[in-house]
Amino acid sequence: MSQRKVLDSISQLERPRIVQLRPNLFACCFQLMKLLPARFMLDRAEDRGELGAGNLICETTSGTFGLALAKLGAIRGYRVKLISDPAVDPYLAARLKSLGADVEIVAKPAGAHGFQAARLNRLREVLDTNPGAYWPQQYDNPDNPLSYSLVAENLAELVGQVDCLVGSVGSGGSMSGTARFLRDVFPALHVSGVDTHGSVLFGQPDGPRTLRGLGNSIIPDNLDHSQFDDVHWVTAVEALTAMHKLHIQHGLFMGPTSGASILVADWMARTSPDKIVVAMLADEGHRYFQTAYNDTWLASLGGATEAQPTNPITISSPLEPSDRWSRYRWGRREKDHYQISEQRIAS
Structure with a gap:
């Protein structure tokens, strides 16, 4: 199947x-709710050849979009890395890890855009060192x-x-x-x-x-x-x-x-x-x-x-x-x- x-x-x-x-x-x-767009994004990425078996999915999130990606990654066999910040709920972080996701917390904000910028900066570093990784980009996709x-x-x-x-x-x-x-x-x-x-x-x-x-x-x-x-x-x-x-x-x-x-x-x-x-x-x-x-x-x-x-x-x-x-x-x-x-x- x-x-x-x-x-x-x-x-x-x-x-x-x-x-x-x-x-x-x-x-x-x-x-x-976030399960619907996350599943749809991954389906479309698979259909376009942007996402293959065992690939890394990487996203910046402190909420339920990360939970949706972690669930889908566990089911479909993808590696999932989530970049978050100290505001993430500790119980959510524990649940993400239980699903096999790698959760990284950025420690300091970055300038006027705060933790949003710090998370994105770290995300780009991860993408640069992992060619072929897929970034769903929930805000802009x-x-x-x-x-x-x-x-x-x-x-x-x-x-x-x-x-x-x-x-x-x-x-x-x-x-x-x-x-x-x-x-x-x-x-x-x-x-x-x-x-x-x-x-x-x-x-x-x-x-x-x-x-x-x-x-x-x-x-x-x-x-x-x-x-x-x-x-x-x-x-x-x-x-x-x-x-x-x-x-x-x-x-x-x-x-x-x-x-x-x-x-x-x-x-x-x-x-x-x-x-x-x-x-x-x-x-x-x-x-x-x-x-x-x-x-x-x-x-x-x-x-x-x-x-x-x-x-x-x-x-x-x-x-x-x-x-x-x-x-x-x-x-x-x-x-x-x-x-x-x-x-x-x-x-």
Whole structure:
């Protein structure tokens, strides 16, 4: 049996469950969202002859894309080296290593672009000394957003009319890709991107981010700004409060970025009862059990996890200071709107 056939036996893991939370609100729940683009990228690389049996796959990641690559590498017999930084969750790092991945942590940031630049610099060193190694480049590889045609197809078939799509933005692949394909069917689709304060993706200055798994310090090629009607910036405490409510009220055990997405999607469903809203929920909560689901860890963030706002404030510019859930009407503008500084690192 071929490697591709073996993979088919577990490929259902990449398909989301569609759960109806209220008459006009649906959750598109992934066990591990990044498994879909990672599998698609490797398939395309194999088909193009860029990736062969036993080759080295090397990527910079501190999140679930690394977990997806580690799983696929173990199944298909590839060597996997992941370059990360001290922010990587230690339980995730241990899981990556248990799957056979070589995890290297860069110790120091590099200039204005911080650990993102340091990780990329180290990645290039590894690639230079390993001819034939494959770099998926999740931020810039067009196969990333292309893979989400499957998700758009599932939503159109299982939900029917989709009026509003809501989801967190990091690499840009999931939301840009799903929105692009859904608009072929539903041209009036409203798309809301969910970011966090300190992320440069939609015009804010680079800064520290407590909420991990979304946002970025660089602007990926895969982020298509023209797909987004509005942008929401959510704090860690607001996202985690919504995540816990999702678990308690609906039994969905999801991660922090899912909390950020459901916070915004629930508001849209409440304020637009005639619209069908879909929230993209990126991964389950198991790897956050010692952090986001731990009361001691939550207390260390500061701020109560109850009495959080149920509505955003609307701001007039991405540069307008705010320390709470904020919304800006982006209007499907290109990435140079408000003179977003080009902070991505040349690859």
